[in-house]
Amino acid sequence: MAEATATGGKKSEAFVLSPEKLRRQRITKFIGEGVLLAVASFVAIVVLFIFYFVAVDAIPFFQQRGFVEFFTSTGWYPADEPGEFGALAIIYGSGMVTMGSALIAVPLGISAAICLSDVLPFSVRQYAKPVIEMLAAIPSVAYGFFALVIFAPLLQNYGGPILMWAWWLIAGPFVFLAVIVVGDLLTSKGGDGSKRKIVRIVLTGALAFLATLFLYWVGQTLFAIQILSGTNALNVSLILSFMALPTIVSVSEDSLQAVGRELREGSYALGATRAETIVKTVLPAASSGILAAVILGIMRALGETMVVWMASGNSSHIPEPWFNYLDSIRTLTATIAGDMGEADQVTGSERYHVLFAMGLLLLVFSFISNLVSERIVLRQRKILSGE
Amino acid sequence: MNKSTKQAGAGSSGTSRRERTIDIVNKRLEKRYRNEKRFRLYGLLSIMASVAFLMFLLTSIVGNGYTAFLQTYIKLDVQLEQGMIDKENPGRSDFQGIIKQAIRAYYPEVNDRKERRELYALFSSGAAFQLRDAVLKDPALSGTTVSLWVLADDDVDMLMKGHIKRDVPESERRLNNRQLQWIGKLEAEKRIEKRFNTTFFTAGDSREPELAGIWGAVKGSFYTMLVTLALSFPIGIAAAVYLEEFAPKNLATDFIEVNINNLAAVPSIVFGLLGLAVFLNFFGMPRSTPLVGGIVLMLMTLPTIIIASRAALKAVPPSIREAALGVGSSKLQVVTSHVLPLALPGMLTGTIIGMAQALGETAPLLMIGMVAFIVDVPGGFTDPAAVMPVQIYLWADSPERAFVERTSAAIMVLLAFLISMNALAVVMRKRFERRW
Numbered sequence: 001m002a003e004a005t006a007t008g009g010k011k012s013e014a015f016v017l018s019p020e021k022l023r024r025q026r027i028t029k030f031i032g033e034g035v036l037l038a039v040a041s042f043v044a045i046v047v048l049f050i051f052y053f054v055a056v057d058a059i060p061f062f063q064q065r066g067f068v069e070f071f072t073s074t075g076w077y078p079a080d081e082p083g084e085f086g087a088l089a090i091i092y093g094s095g096m097v098t099m100g101s102a103l104i105a106v107p108l109g110i111s112a113a114i115c116l117s118d119v120l121p122f123s124v125r126q127y128a129k130p131v132i133e134m135l136a137a138i139p140s141v142a143y144g145f146f147a148l149v150i151f152a153p154l155l156q157n158y159g160g161p162i163l164m165w166a167w168w169l170i171a172g173p174f175v176f177l178a179v180i181v182v183g184d185l186l187t188s189k190g191g192d193g194s195k196r197k198i199v200r201i202v203l204t205g206a207l208a209f210l211a212t213l214f215l216y217w218v219g220q221t222l223f224a225i226q227i228l229s230g231t232n233a234l235n236v237s238l239i240l241s242f243m244a245l246p247t248i249v250s251v252s253e254d255s256l257q258a259v260g261r262e263l264r265e266g267s268y269a270l271g272a273t274r275a276e277t278i279v280k281t282v283l284p285a286a287s288s289g290i291l292a293a294v295i296l297g298i299m300r301a302l303g304e305t306m307v308v309w310m311a312s313g314n315s316s317h318i319p320e321p322w323f324n325y326l327d328s329i330r331t332l333t334a335t336i337a338g339d340m341g342e343a344d345q346v347t348g349s350e351r352y353h354v355l356f357a358m359g360l361l362l363l364v365f366s367f368i369s370n371l372v373s374e375r376i377v378l379r380q381r382k383i384l385s386g387e
Numbered sequence: 388m389n390k391s392t393k394q395a396g397a398g399s400s401g402t403s404r405r406e407r408t409i410d411i412v413n414k415r416l417e418k419r420y421r422n423e424k425r426f427r428l429y430g431l432l433s434i435m436a437s438v439a440f441l442m443f444l445l446t447s448i449v450g451n452g453y454t455a456f457l458q459t460y461i462k463l464d465v466q467l468e469q470g471m472i473d474k475e476n477p478g479r480s481d482f483q484g485i486i487k488q489a490i491r492a493y494y495p496e497v498n499d500r501k502e503r504r505e506l507y508a509l510f511s512s513g514a515a516f517q518l519r520d521a522v523l524k525d526p527a528l529s530g531t532t533v534s535l536w537v538l539a540d541d542d543v544d545m546l547m548k549g550h551i552k553r554d555v556p557e558s559e560r561r562l563n564n565r566q567l568q569w570i571g572k573l574e575a576e577k578r579i580e581k582r583f584n585t586t587f588f589t590a591g592d593s594r595e596p597e598l599a600g601i602w603g604a605v606k607g608s609f610y611t612m613l614v615t616l617a618l619s620f621p622i623g624i625a626a627a628v629y630l631e632e633f634a635p636k637n638l639a640t641d642f643i644e645v646n647i648n649n650l651a652a653v654p655s656i657v658f659g660l661l662g663l664a665v666f667l668n669f670f671g672m673p674r675s676t677p678l679v680g681g682i683v684l685m686l687m688t689l690p691t692i693i694i695a696s697r698a699a700l701k702a703v704p705p706s707i708r709e710a711a712l713g714v715g716s717s718k719l720q721v722v723t724s725h726v727l728p729l730a731l732p733g734m735l736t737g738t739i740i741g742m743a744q745a746l747g748e749t750a751p752l753l754m755i756g757m758v759a760f761i762v763d764v765p766g767g768f769t770d771p772a773a774v775m776p777v778q779i780y781l782w783a784d785s786p787e788r789a790f791v792e793r794t795s796a797a798i799m800v801l802l803a804f805l806i807s808m809n810a811l812a813v814v815m816r817k818r819f820e821r822r823w
Contacts, residue, residue, distance in 0.1 A: 025717055028717075028719060029717055029718065029719050032719045033629075033633050033719070035625070036625050036626075036628055036629035036633060037629055037633070039621075039622055039625040039626050039629065040625070040626040040629040040630055040634070040643050041639075041643060042622065042626075043622065043626045043643065043646065043647055043650065043689055043693065044642060044643040044646035044647065046646075046650060046686055046689075047646040047649050047650050047653075048646070049661075049665075050650075050653060050657065050658070050661050050686075053660075053661055053664045053665050053669075054657060054660055054661065054664070056664075057660075057664050107433070108433045108436060108437065109433075111429050111430045111432075111433040112430065112433040112434045112437060114430055115427070115429075115430025115431060115433065115434055116430075116434070119426075119427050119430050119431075120430075120431075120434075128434055128438075130813070131437070131438050131441060132434070132437055132438075133809075134441060134806070134809075135437060135440075135441055137743060137747075137805050137806065137809050138444070138747070138802065138805070139746075139747025139748070139749065139776050139779075139798075139801060139802075139805065140747070140748075140749060140750070140776075141747070141749045141776040141777075141779045141780050141783070141798075142444075142448065142747075142779070142798045142801070142802065143444075144780070144783065145448075145779060145783045145794055145795070145798060146444050146447065146448065148783060149451070149783065149791055149794070150447045150448075150451070242437065242440050245437055273419050273420065273422070273423045274423055274426075274427075275419075275422050275423040275425075275426035275427070276419070276422075276423075278426070279426075296652075299652060299654075302654070303653075303654025303655060303656070303657075304654075305654075305655060305656045305749075305750035305753075306749050306750055306776075306780065309750075310780070310783065333654060333656045333750070336656050336659075336660065336754075337656055337659075337750055337753050337754070340659075340663065340753070340754055341753075341758070355660070356660060356664070359656070359657050359660040362654050362656070362657060363653060363654070363657050366649075366652045366653060366654055367649055367652065369652070370648060370649055370651075370652035371645070371649075374645070374648055
């Protein structure tokens with residue numbers, strides 16, 4: 001026994017590291033890990049750093065002017081002496097374009113994601129996905145240029161016809177679908193076979209006629225609209241929706257993919273068609289992930305600067321009536337980008353600090369929605385893997 | 388299900404029961420298939436809508452911009468008499484005057500002062516510089532007659548490209564009838580033609596569209612990207628390695644992870660605010676320089692690089708780490724000599740995509756003063772510079788029609804860069820991706 005250990009100890013010098021080498025290795029390990037930890041925490045600290053520095057420059061504004069004017073007044077005259085710093089209209093403008101772009105991007109994005117993940121064959125998907133991702137690769141200033149130089153004049157010159165066509169294309173199918181469904185529902189009870197059929201056809205026909213009249217009337221009303229300026233909330237919302245689209249598509253596609261094959265196959269086995277499988281099984285399972293995608297997409301639209309600065313008209317008022325998307329608006333990001341050039345010359349004034357207050361508002365909002373969306377995704381992952 | 392069986396039961400009195408059920412099922416099935424088709428159509432339509440939008444965007448930008456790659460030149464016979472060129476210092480001769488004289492010699496019939504001014508306006512102010520360059524290059528030209536293709540003014544350029552219509556009333560046209568006549572003479576003698584626009588690729592910014600180029604912005608972008616890459620690549624990879632390989636599962640790690648995602652969610656304009664408040668006003672770094680721009684963009688690209696790098700590290704199977712640990716290497720050795728080399732292609736892919744994002748970013752750079760009008764091509768990291776997206780933004784704001792086409796052309800150049808970077812990333816992923 002003793003001999004064995006002795007020989008073992010002798011041999012160990014050959015391939016077990018000497019104490020000195022071991023120590024050196026431990027030091028390298030310590031330093032290496034320390035450096036890595038430092039770098040990783042640097043990244044985390046950057047966020048706090050951003051928060052701190054934006055807040056430090058925002059607080060003087062609130063100290064001097066309080067919160068009431070900033071959040072409740074629409075008077076934005078920063079260059080006056082004394083200036084007015086009511087940001088309500090600007091906050092409203094931000095909300096308006098974000099809302100508008102979400103209205104377009106969310107249905108479009110979700111149905112595109114479903115189509116990519118469940119409907120299209122792999123060969124088509126291979127090409128469709130990079131095309132949608134390309135929308136994300138285009139720089140925002142190119143979108144801004146497009147909105148300003150190409151889309152705005154188009155909207156200004158052919159606004160009415162464009163609106164009418166959009167109305168027919170978007171509302172038309174829905175209205176006719178509704179007509180068929182209502183016709184079905186109204187005649188689903190009572191009467192037998194052929195008689196019911198006739199009643200249904202007549203009823204549906206009458207409804208369709210009314211619906212066409214309605215569509216036509218709204219279409220003509222839209223046709224008659226003269227858009228005074230092409231740089232308005234509608235223009236910006238449309239462009240922003242296509243900028244937010246790739247985010248929504250890729251995140252919701254990920255969450256659709258995360259719903260395993262088992263659920264889909266179970267549904268198919270029960271005889272469901274693909275549409276039924278997706279709507280009744282896959283979508284509910286992926287709903288939280290899709291919600292997170294929507295939040296991220298909305299954040300993308302809210303934080304976008306160049307397009308709104310170039311093409312929203314930049315007039316800080318709440319449109320009349322409040323849902324008038326054909327009016328020009330001004331957003332938080334555009335105000336920061338646009339006013340800083342002048343405000344920076346007078347560093348220390350309220351005019352400079354109010355822009356940081358807006359930045360802080362954006363920052364807080366983006367943090368909250370990011371945390372919420374992350375929580376949602378985490379919960380979905382847990383539920384899907386847990387069961 | 389319930390409904391159909393009930394109906395089948397109700398109808399069973401007369402006809403055969405089995406047939407009725409099948410009928411109902413078939414009918415319903417038909418409806419369901421129709422639904423299915425409609426459903427598929429919606430998905431396809433939404434994808435088509437985005438593709439159509441992309442196509443519209445690209446074609447309108449290309450359609451607006453491709454003409455900027457050509458530029459109108461006018462052939463001018465310049466008589467360089469002996470006394471005209473300063474012998475001692477040829478670069479300081481009155482080239483503007485010589486050009487004007489040459490123009491007058493070609494149009495001897497124009498005598499009125501006002502008309503002469505209109506005539507000179509057809510030629511770019513850059514013509515004098517062209518002549519100077521030619522003379523400096525070859526001093527022997529002095530005393531001879533030089534045939535020089537000089538730059539035409541942007542209005543003439545627009546006319547030749549058809550953006551200024553000849554048939555609109557004179558008052559709505561930027562060139563009057565007399566000027567059109569003079570141009571007609573040039574055309575008749577084949578002294579005016581469109582050539583490849585080298586100025587666009589070699590010059591810095593200018594107020595004159597025909598003299599403006601993107602080279603200054605390209606170089607500015609290059610320096611900015613260099614700063615961004617030099618900072619964000621090592622930091623991003625180190626952070627990813629720490630989080631994936633070393634980090635213990637505790638609150639501090641969670642905090643770091645949450646904050647990396649938060650960093651990704653920060654609106655880009657806020658990074659600009661930070662750059663302004665910290666780097667310019669607090670540290671007093673020089674304004675409008677690639678150095679500050681690069682640092683700000685570094686903060687923006689970090690999350691992209693970290694997230695991609697972590698995915699790449701995750702893809703390396705644990706068996707490799709275990710094998711390396713099994714033969715006695717330390718944790719650090721495992722990472723540096725086994726995991727990192729295997730994950731590097733994925734990390735590089737993420738870095739390229741992050742760089743592409745940074746290259747297209749405008750808003751934060753506006754905040755740190757990179758929006759200034761800068762004529763000189765930057766020569767280093769602390770020279771004032773514009774970057775390509777900012778240059779595009781500046782041109783998009785200019786009223787001249789010639790700047791519209793140059794803006795589109797600059798967007799095309801930027802897009803070419805971005806798309807090739809993204810394509811490179813895709814190719815690299817395909818090429819080096821390993822399935823274990």
